[in-house]
Structure formats: C-alpha cells, structure tokens
Amino acid sequence: MNFQMIALYAGAFLLALGLLVLIHELGHYFAARRCGVKVLRFAIGFGPVVWSRRFGRDQTEWALGLLPLGGYVKMLDEREGEVAASELPRAFNQQPVGRRAFIVVAGPVANLLLAIFLYWLVFMAGTTELKPRLGVPPPESPAATAGIETGFTVRAVNGKSIASWQDLRWEVMRQTMDTVALELDGTTSQGSSVIYHLDNLRFSLAEVEKDPLTPLGLLLYRPPLPAIVGQIMPASAAAMAGFRTDDRVLEIDGKKISEWADVGAIVRHAGGRPLVFMIDRAGQQMTLTATPQLSDEGGARVGRLGVAVKEDGAVMRDMTTLVRYNPWEAAARAVIKTWDTAMISLRMMGRMIMGELSWKNLSGPVTIADYAGQTARLGLSYYLSFVALISISLGVLNLLPIPVLDGGHLMYYLAEFIKGKPLSDRVLAIGQQVGFAILALLMLFSFYNDFNRLFSS
Numbered sequence: 001m002n003f004q005m006i007a008l009y010a011g012a013f014l015l016a017l018g019l020l021v022l023i024h025e026l027g028h029y030f031a032a033r034r035c036g037v038k039v040l041r042f043a044i045g046f047g048p049v050v051w052s053r054r055f056g057r058d059q060t061e062w063a064l065g066l067l068p069l070g071g072y073v074k075m076l077d078e079r080e081g082e083v084a085a086s087e088l089p090r091a092f093n094q095q096p097v098g099r100r101a102f103i104v105v106a107g108p109v110a111n112l113l114l115a116i117f118l119y120w121l122v123f124m125a126g127t128t129e130l131k132p133r134l135g136v137p138p139p140e141s142p143a144a145t146a147g148i149e150t151g152f153t154v155r156a157v158n159g160k161s162i163a164s165w166q167d168l169r170w171e172v173m174r175q176t177m178d179t180v181a182l183e184l185d186g187t188t189s190q191g192s193s194v195i196y197h198l199d200n201l202r203f204s205l206a207e208v209e210k211d212p213l214t215p216l217g218l219l220l221y222r223p224p225l226p227a228i229v230g231q232i233m234p235a236s237a238a239a240m241a242g243f244r245t246d247d248r249v250l251e252i253d254g255k256k257i258s259e260w261a262d263v264g265a266i267v268r269h270a271g272g273r274p275l276v277f278m279i280d281r282a283g284q285q286m287t288l289t290a291t292p293q294l295s296d297e298g299g300a301r302v303g304r305l306g307v308a309v310k311e312d313g314a315v316m317r318d319m320t321t322l323v324r325y326n327p328w329e330a331a332a333r334a335v336i337k338t339w340d341t342a343m344i345s346l347r348m349m350g351r352m353i354m355g356e357l358s359w360k361n362l363s364g365p366v367t368i369a370d371y372a373g374q375t376a377r378l379g380l381s382y383y384l385s386f387v388a389l390i391s392i393s394l395g396v397l398n399l400l401p402i403p404v405l406d407g408g409h410l411m412y413y414l415a416e417f418i419k420g421k422p423l424s425d426r427v428l429a430i431g432q433q434v435g436f437a438i439l440a441l442l443m444l445f446s447f448y449n450d451f452n453r454l455f456s457s
Contacts, residue, residue, distance in 0.1 A: 009373030013365075014068055016372050016387045018044065020111060020394050021071040027110025028073040031103040038090040041074040069365075075103075101413045104406045111395035112338055118388035119334035126324030127381045129164030132186075133221040133319070141217025146196045151189030151221060158183050163323045165220060173212035174340060177347065182216070223319065225260040228310040236306020241290035243307060244281065251278040260309040267292045271303030338392060345396045364446030403435030 021044055032039050038058050043049075045065025052063040065071075075092040076083060083091050092100065132154040137143035154162050157171040175182060182198040198216060213219070227249040232238050249257045252266050253276050266275070271294040278287050292303030325333060368390065375386040399407040408431065416422050 008376060009369055012372040012376035013369035016390060018068050019387065020391050023110050023114045024107045024394065025071045025073050027106040028103060031106030032073065032075055035095060035099045035103060036090055037092050037095060038076040038087065039073060040076060044068065044071040046070060097413045097417050101410055104409045108395040108398040108406055111391045115338045115388040115391040116334045118384045119337050120330050122381045122384050123325045123330035123333050124327055125381055126322050128320050129166055129323050130319060131321050132162050132165050132168040135219040135221040137217035137219060142198045143217030146198050148196050149188060152186055154184050154186040156185040164321060169213055174344060176212060222261060223315050225309050225312060227257045227260045227263050229307050230310035231308040233306035237290045237293050238305045238307040241288045243288060248280040249277055250280055267305045268302045271301060341389065341392045342396050345393060402438050403431035404439065408435055
C-alpha cells in the first residue's frame with residue numbers, strides 16, 4: 001500500500017470518527033443547554049490540547065485534543081468542584097432525574113439521527129447496486145430443493161420489496177433470525193413471475209453471521225466472461241509471475257479454460273501450489289507459472305492470484321441497477337433502515353453474550369479504518385452509508401447498561417427514581433471499576449480480532 005493510499009484510509013477513518021464524536025457530544029451539549037445546565041468545556045479528542053477558544057455568555061471552552069478517539073462535555077457539577085450558591089440551579093447534579101436522563105440519552109440519540117440523515121441523503125442521491133439475480137444453486141442446498149433456476153431475479157422476500165443484491169443480503173439475514181421459511185417472489189430469466197418457497201431452514205447462527213445467503217444456496221449470478229485479465233494487483237502472485245493486462249488464459253495445468261469462472265474455481269483450490277498457465281498475449285502463446293497466495297475467506301483458506309477479469313461494459317450495465325427514491329420515501333426508508341440496523345445490532349450483541357455468536361464479530365479501529373478507506377475509494381454514497389452504520393453502532397453501544405457509558409448512567413437514574421434517592425458513592429465507584437473492566441475486555445477482543453484478520457489476510 002503506497003503513501004497516498006495510507007493517507008486516504010487514515011483520512012477517511014479520522015473524518016468519520018471525528019464527525020461521529022462531534023455529533024454525539026453536540027447531542028449532550030444542546031440537551032444540557034436546553035435544560036439550563038451550564039457547560040464548562042466541550043472537548044473533542046484526548047491528550048494535549050492543540051486548540052481551544054471560549055465562546056458565549058457562559059464562556060464555554062471549546063477544545064481539540066491531540067488524540068481524536070473520543071470527546072466529552074464537562075458540565076457544572078458539585079461532585080467535580082465547588083459551585084457558587086448563585087449557580088447551583090445550573091449544576092448538573094441539582095437537576096431532576098428526568099432532566100439528567102434527557103441530557104445523557106441525547107448523545108446516542110444524536111448518533112441515530114445522524115444515521116437517518118445520512119441514509120436519507122444516500123437514498124435520494126441513489127447508488128449503483130448489483131441486481132438481486134441468482135446463479136446456479138449448489139446441489140442439495142435449500143435453493144436447489146426449492147427449484148430456483150439460474151437467472152431468477154428476486155423482487156421480494158416474505159413480502160418485503162427488494163431492489164438490489166445488498167437489499168437481498170440484508171433482508172435474508174433479518175428474516176432468518178426469526179423464521180425458518182422464506183418466500184422469494186420474482187421473475188425468471190424468461191420474464192415469468194414465480195414464487196419460490198424455502199421451508200424448514202436449518203442452519204447455525206455461525207453460518208449466518210459469515211454470509212446469510214451462501215448457506216441457503218442463494219448465489220450471485222455471474223455471466224460467462226472471457227478469461228481475459230483486466231486489473232493486476234501490485235505484489236500479487238500474478239504480478240510476480242509476469243501477467244499483463246489483456247492476457248487471455250487458455251489452459252491451467254493442461255485443463256482447457258472456456259470462461260473466467262473456470263480460472264477462479266481452479267485458483268481457489270490451489271493456494272500454495274504452483275500452477276502452469278498457458279496464455280495468449282497479442283496472438284502469441286506462452287506459459288507462465290504462478291503460485292496463488294493463501295488468503296482467509298469466511299474462516300476458509302483459499303488461493304488468490306491477484307487479478308480481476310477485464311470488464312465488459314454491456315455486461316456490467318445489465319448486472320447493475322440504480323437504486324434511488326424521492327425525498328419522502330427516502331426519509332421513510334432511512335428511519336426503517338436505522339431502526340432495523342439498531343435492533344439487529346442489539347440482538348447480535350445479546351447472542352454474543354449468550355455464546356450463540358462468535359466474539360470474532362467484534363471489530364476495532366484497524367478494521368473500521370480499513371472499511372472507511374475501502375468505502376471512500378468506492379464513492380461518496382458508499383462512504384456515507386458506512387459512516388451511518390458506524391454511527392448506529394456507536395449509539396447502540398452507548399445505550400448498553402454498562403457503567404461509564406451513557407446507558408450505565410441511565411441505569412443509575414432508573415435506580416434513583418425507584419429508590420427515591422441517588423445511589424451511594426461506593427456503589428458508583430464499584431460500578432465505574434466494573435465498567436472500565438468490561439470496556440477493557442471488549443477493546444482487547446476487538447484489537448485481537450483486528451490483528452488476527454490483518455495477519456491472516
């Protein structure tokens with residue numbers, strides 16, 4: 001990865017993180033102001049202060065820290081210092097429990113509102129997506145048993161409208177968490193309307209967490225493409241073997257190659273083993289020897305050559321569709337998308353706690369930075385969708401009843417409301433220690449998963 005690529009990935013990550021933290025803390029800030037609480041400091045980032053200014057009637061200090069990995073809003077509070085008698089009504093700890101809860105919950109809510117806004121922009125602008133067209137299902141898979149034929153285009157899943165391959169993945173994952181049957185409504189390659197039923201689905205949550213479609217035999221349709229090399233990845237097995245753009249693969253280890261899918265099928269199962277390629281380069285035949293590099297894919301080790309097929313413009317246009325909605329429909333879909341994502345996130349967290357899902361699903365800063373860079377390279381709509389997803393995750397995470405998080409404070413306020421008085425300082429101190437321990441454990445798992453993914457790929 002060159003310097004420009006590193007700068008893109010780092011910049012995309014820091015921009016996303018900075019925006020999410022800013023919106024979260026602004027939620028707390030405006031809620032505090034609305035409740036008449038005095039805000040002493042609004043800070044983005046930790047560590048040494050690189051910039052600060054005071055503004056407003058209260059001379060609130062606005063500051064930027066060197067490490068942009070969080071932020072905070074410091075309010076007037078007797079527990080953190082002496083407060084003049086004249087300003088006691090504006091102290092946070094003097095507010096009724098309802099107001100304090102409102103101020104605390106405003107941060108996560110701001111993240112959820114940001115996600116709705118970003119999805120609204122994306123849905124209005126439109127994105128070019130793959131059509132939800134299915135390929136040949138593997139033998140004995142639920143899709144094969146249902147009789148699904150290649151070229152079938154899905155239009156609805158259990159009555160829910162589907163516009164793209166991404167919609168299909170999302171809806172199948174959502175539905176399979178609650179049901180053992182799917183109804184796929186769509187059209188065949190000949191244009192006939194058909195409804196397929198996938199009944200008595202039985203597979204583990206571990207399979208769904210990796211890919212909700214593959215266990216069902218719902219594979220993306222791949223049109224036959226000539227075995228002509230398009231893009232070659234730097235430092236890949238293909239680059240080291242001497243492949244060039246526009247090389248046509250004729251044979252691999254003596255086996256005739258008729259289309260690009262044949263190349264992929266052989267390479268995937270030959271990781272670490274040398275393959276002899278016969279190619280046609282500008283009318284001249286020659287042989288090249290390449291050893292596919294092993295790479296992790298959904299827990300399996302597969303071979304990677306590091307090349308992409310030469311794209312056919314007409315085929316790509318037939319494979320994709322522009323998904324776009326008017327402002328009102330985009331707003332409704334943005335709210336539903338945010339709600340569904342938040343609910344699935346909560347359920348996934350619950351199942352990880354219960355041991356039903358792997359803790360390998362946890363991702364840390366390295367993985368998030370990688371996805372930020374990848375989506376930034378794809379385009380603005382993809383990047384905004386990624387930021388919306390992370391904003392939802394941040395909002396949901398902060399609402400968990402873990403001490404030191406916003407949800408932990410809400411838990412304290414609920415206990416205070418029931419008891420009629422605040423919890424003791426000792427209980428709060430113990431809760432804070434437990435909260436920090438839980439967060440440290442989560443960070444440990446996420447960093448382990450990050451580096452495990454990094455080194456395994």
